[in-house]
Amino acid sequence: MDKEQLHIMRHSLAHITAAAVRRIWPDAKFGVGPVVDNGFYYDIDLGDTKISEANFPKIEKEIHRIVEYGSSFEKLDMPIDEAIKWAKDNKQPYKEELLNDLKRSGTTAAKDIDASELGLVADGEAVVKDVSFYKNGDFMDLCRGPHVENTKNIGAFKLMRVAGAYWRGKETNPQMQRLYVVAFADQGELDQYLERLEQAKLRDHRRLGRELDIYTTSPLVGVGLPLFTPRGTILRDIMSQYSNQLRIGYGFEKVWTPHITKIDLYKKSGHWDKFGEELFLVTSQETDDKMALKPMNCPHHAQIYAGRPRSYRDLPVRYLETTTDYRDEKTGELGGLDRVRALTQDDSHVFCSPDQVEGEISNLLATARELYGSISMALRVRLSYRDNSDGYLGELALWESAQAQLKAAVIANELDYFEQEGEAAFYGPKIDFMATDAIGREHQVATVQLDFVQPGRFGLQYTDAEGNIQTPLMIHCAILGSIERFLSVFIEHTAGWFPFWAAPEQVRVLTINDTVSDYVSEITTILGSLILNKPVKYNEIRYTVDDRNESLGKKIREATNWKIPVQLIVGQKDKDAREVSVRTQSGEEKVKLDGLADYIKQL
């Protein structure tokens, strides 16, 4: 089933769901019922009656009854005033409000509601004359269509949950009940989705973050500001180190900038006009300085570039900084690591001449490919170009050359890609990376952006081979993106079973009894002198010893709950044979002490 058909099917099911609800609660007043990812929702006002999950079987039964009855969807056109009268007569004040808005202005006015989704046939005309309704069985609803022919053709569905939602999203409006329903072409697809949802729940990084002691939160510190424990900090550090190491190999150098700045910096860069309202403002009590927490690092890095005169021989200048940016997100949108107010970026900026773009981009693509490849995530990129509209800054020839260089670099790196016009930033074209996780979800991760604008705004310069003053280009790139968000993806992708080199605790030695302590010392001496160099350099083995007076079963259970990739079980027999039992996710095997170091190195 193609996307459009699926959409029609879900939309038709929304009508049927409303009809079912009205059969149970005849006084139900309906808001909107748009199609969303994996299904749709419908906003319903039942007065003081609350829908609960206990009501779901009853509602589902009514839906099935309508489906099985098999009415067709009939379209009726109606003059708008007649439609308003219909809404009033039928005690549908929300529909009435929408129709009045539509009559007045040709749109539903509220930005958050898509008129066409509601079936309001505005279609760009300033004055609306007619609106359309669809009728199935005894239920009629304001709707643009199209619909499936018959209520029988609505695939498989499941009521998921009900939540409060303000009418039109405004806190001063009445609160309605939003009924979420997932719907797919057939039962197989629905089951697959539900299965994935179940898996996702087991992998939920908020749950694993707590269970594996990766991060904590504190109401005293505030929402969206997670604090990272030793285990979580190892993950942060090793991933940032990896992403830095790869770029250092391409000539990047680390820099350091503070987290605050006078807002003058953003007035100059142009960010103040665009994002001024999204910044955390900083007030000095000692001075009149107007400051802000940095939401990005490019303007700071540009200041370092500007700190010395530059010649074409110095280019490309490549700066790298893993640093924390602050964005004033609404607190209601925060939770876990996927959306935070303190986001640490593995950010980098290249300052180069136009002919260096392809080579630099190519290095960054190779970096992203290597990193995501090593954590078994398939990458796909979107080449985001300008279109013919206004509002793009920089010369057209520069754009065309740059877009061609971007594409050439993507092809040279054998990346799966697609192109999209009109998706570029106003200051330059970009490449967005999507990574697919272990349960098939796609996440936007890295990004590489060209910038024709900021260097000019800051007056950045270099002297070319002929002694002329030129303005460099800038290439923004983060490989992990926000490290916090990356970790939310990484935790769910691995379900907490991190690759051996990244695991906070890589090896745990479990003793069977207390006769083996000397032998355990021999083992820890080997572990203590082991250093992994792939994929991250100078990675000392992180190990612990569990020699408590507890049963081996309990020790194994605990080590497995902690998702420790390598468990070394040591008893008297192992000591006598000078070997250890190595327990990993793929099973258990005996390894000679002599070969332990090599065994671990190849993991």
Place this chain on the structure above:
Amino acid sequence: MDKEQLHIMRHSLAHITAAAVRRIWPDAKFGVGPVVDNGFYYDIDLGDTKISEANFPKIEKEIHRIVEYGSSFEKLDMPIDEAIKWAKDNKQPYKEELLNDLKRSGTTAAKDIDASELGLVADGEAVVKDVSFYKNGDFMDLCRGPHVENTKNIGAFKLMRVAGAYWRGKETNPQMQRLYVVAFADQGELDQYLERLEQAKLRDHRRLGRELDIYTTSPLVGVGLPLFTPRGTILRDIMSQYSNQLRIGYGFEKVWTPHITKIDLYKKSGHWDKFGEELFLVTSQETDDKMALKPMNCPHHAQIYAGRPRSYRDLPVRYLETTTDYRDEKTGELGGLDRVRALTQDDSHVFCSPDQVEGEISNLLATARELYGSISMALRVRLSYRDNSDGYLGELALWESAQAQLKAAVIANELDYFEQEGEAAFYGPKIDFMATDAIGREHQVATVQLDFVQPGRFGLQYTDAEGNIQTPLMIHCAILGSIERFLSVFIEHTAGWFPFWAAPEQVRVLTINDTVSDYVSEITTILGSLILNKPVKYNEIRYTVDDRNESLGKKIREATNWKIPVQLIVGQKDKDAREVSVRTQSGEEKVKLDGLADYIKQL
């Protein structure tokens, strides 16, 4: 000469200086002339006449004349009203103002002026009756004394500079001219001081910071917010890595916390009441959250400790974080790296039981000793104890035990120490480290502080061996302190000639001509595979090649200006002999290519 005698001598010289100034400018009106470090200053109002360095020889000549004449200092007591009349008659409005203040309130009212320094005999009496004057030759000044017996005994001095200063430090008051004079017991000490000053000027980290491209500043970002270039970032990272590496050896684990928090955290910790006015406040435009930039990290770390239940088996819990704190310093006090608004601390916190204090302190002392020893800075520590006054929190027995443990750890570490009562923080005793630099200046660096208070305020707990709930102690420690301030000391201590392992650019290969490029590749292959492990682990050699078509002399000059510790000079003869000329600060020598790696490793 002891400190007190030196003070009297400098104070007497202030009188003589004023007398000399009045001989040249009879209308001079005098403010105050207190003794300060290395000498004294005198605030003088000459109306429109400006004192310049060109006048210094003339003033010095008059001073010498008074000194050689050899008058004695005579004391005169005078009722205060008579003194006020004297000031009026002699057109000394500033003295008159001070006397009136003194008469009214028994003090000079202005906090910034020490009455006793002025010779005003308030001495705690509410009403002042008499004041004393000292007369030498034809000059008389309000003064408490004591003085040297005769103007002949004033040692050696030098007029240094003159600067504007508002009367009593208030911008709305008249601006006076502040004449700075340095004075020592004899010419030898003065010369030594001037020589050190000259050396300090050559080592000035602001100058070297620019010349060696260590950091930059930007008016768009703001004062007190330096930005670190690649070279400066290497210095930051390697020193932080070193200080972390030593503590990780003692079981510390890295954590990560955001730079902002709700102020609730500081209300709970008690910092809000004490330091609330020194914080940068953070305003959310999306929410009503009241937030601040963190000025220290202990409350954040305490939240991580609080994130899980803890048992005595888990103690000591040791957290380590190199992170940036923000303090709202007055902008006038900012400049260079010694005082900044963004200060990065190599901070750590131990949570432990009372009997673990000595062992933990001992590890931290060993860390500081090793780090400062390896950069050739002698350490001396102050043991800061409580006295018998009120205002210290925590039980007396705990204090006494803790102070004894601190001292035992200092002695066990063979540190040069002195003890000072009344210097403890209100929450616990501490150890402050002073490091002496290459030109004999002492800088306060690391600190180790015990804290009996914060764990209780945050309700931190652990279960002891008997199953009882206990409150842990906290040990705060930074080894470098503020990394920015440490770097200001480190740059001036080394004059930019950093130890080999820390130098941003360690090795530069200088070619004599272009016939040696293959041979240079052989050399860089050796350098590229070299890793230093002392004192900082996994330290890859940072090298460059200067193969420009320039004279060797120019190349050496440039490499030396960059203070690159190892310069490898390579010509055809070196290639033929398979050796290199190694140029370091201690001279030049030939080293066989085969032995180059070992040669560099032992540097």
